[in-house]
Amino acid sequence: MPHTMKTIFNVLDEQSFRYVWRLSLLMVLILLILSILFGNVIFLEPFYIFPITIVSWYGSKKSGLILATVSTILLLSIRAIDAELTPLALLSYGLPCLLSFSILAILITNFRNVHRVESAAAYTDTLTHIxxxxxxxxxxxxxxxxxxxxxxxxxxxxxxxxxxxxxxxxxxxxxxxxxxxxxxxxxxxxxxxxxxxxxxxxxxxxxxxxxxxxxxxxxxxxxxxxxxxxxxxxxxxxxxxxxxxxxxxxxxxxxxxxxxxxxxxxxxxxxxxxxxxxxxxxxxxx
Missing domain, CATH: 3.30.70.270 (Reverse transcriptase/Diguanylate cyclase domain)
Structure with missing residues (x-):
């Protein structure tokens, strides 16, 4: 499993951000369809962390927050269609989702930035900076x-x-x-x-x-x-x-x-x- 994950990230490392963004949107779309079909049986909200993590790592904090917002809006839309919920009920569902996804996007982006700095330092001569x-x-x-x-x-x-x-x-x-x-x-x-x-x-x-x-x-x-x-x-x-x-x-x-x-x-x-x-x-x- 770790080898498989390493291979996946190696492939993504070689792709443009446009490719990663489209892949993340596709993952969200697939999750949306699954939520519509099986939302009453399977709790799929946690799986949205995967596209948000990918786009935050390979993109920017802004792109991660955008996908977090889009994912929350789509999840709210499904809930609104499935049941007649009051605005308060929608808020109590949507706000935790938005906060969780947004915090995840920020944490992943910050961790990536630290990782890049440390990786660069590990491969750089401290005196000459080559x-x-x-x-x-x-x-x-x-x-x-x-x-x-x-x-x-x-x-x-x-x-x-x-x-x-x-x-x-x-x-x-x-x-x-x-x-x-x-x-x-x-x-x-x-x-x-x-x-x-x-x-x-x-x-x-x-x-x-x-x-x-x-x-x-x-x-x-x-x-x-x-x-x-x-x-x-x-x-x-x-x-x-x-x-x-x-x-x-x-x-x-x-x-x-x-x-x-x-x-x-x-x-x-x-x-x-x-x-x-x-x-x-x-x-x-x-």
Whole structure:
């Protein structure tokens, strides 16, 4: 059952709000028909929480309150048709429904907002405000699945700052933090919005270039290295970068293997001349 619910929410996550709104209205309509047919036998009011919850989670507080009001009006209409009730009787029935549905919509929306903030924090590097390693591995895993399914290539960049410890030791950790922020800013500004930039920890960064072959990756990342050099010169930081860029024509076994390949390529630069970028096309033979 939990797996089924997870699958349902995964499907809804990929849909537009218009789709979710129509689905919620359809659920209310089905409940309305069932209430007309079996209202005297089955107490269906609690089931209205499902469409209200869905539209509140994927929409806004306003949309949740609108559906709560619509549901209450429809339930009141059925009661008015089934029996001749006094205005006071209708009020005593409708007001609790409206309050319950409205409170539910508000609570769901507030919980969703808190959930989104906490989820974003869990996937964000606190210093640079870009993605952290947890987020990067998650995105890389998803992209590898997509690449296998649609036969796409992807390119993976592993970047390490040379002589970063020297900055921390000579100028203090505050200046080191400023350098890391400048690197993060340079990478995010120079790459596409669809690419994933992350700080893995310390002075190591990674970039995921979606649906990108070797030539495209070289062209895209040359802009990044140019901006990095410009920013380092502007900040008077005497550092360079050791970079490994791997293009996967075939997907490796898992994300750890992909990162290992990129990491080893980066260290081949770091252990030799530094201040360089090494390229590789991986097709499963390495």
């Amino acid at each position: 993605n952290n390693s947890r987020c990067f591995y998650h995105e890389l895993s998803n992209e590898m699945v997509r690449s296998l399914r649609y036969k796409h290539r992807l390119s993976l960049v592993y970047l390490d700052i040379d002589n970063f410890k020297l900055i921390n030791d000579s100028r203090g950790h505050g200046e080191g933090d400023n350098l890391l922020i400048a690197v993060a800013k340079s990478l995010t500004e120079s790459l596409r919005k669809t690419d994933i930039v992350a700080r893995l920890g310390g002075d190591e960064f990674a970039c995921l270039l979606r649906e990108t072959g070797q030539d495209e990756a070289k062209s895209a990342f040359s802009k990044a290295t140019d901006l990095l050099k410009k920013r380092m010169k502007s900040g008077r930081w005497p550092v360079t970068f050791s970079i490994g860029l791997v293009t996967f024509e075939k997907m490796p076994e898992d994300t750890k293997e992909a990162m290992r390949i990129a990491d080893e390529l980066m260290y081949s630069v770091k252990n030799s001349a530094k201040d360089d970028i090494s390229y590789m096309v991986w097709n499963g033979n390495a």
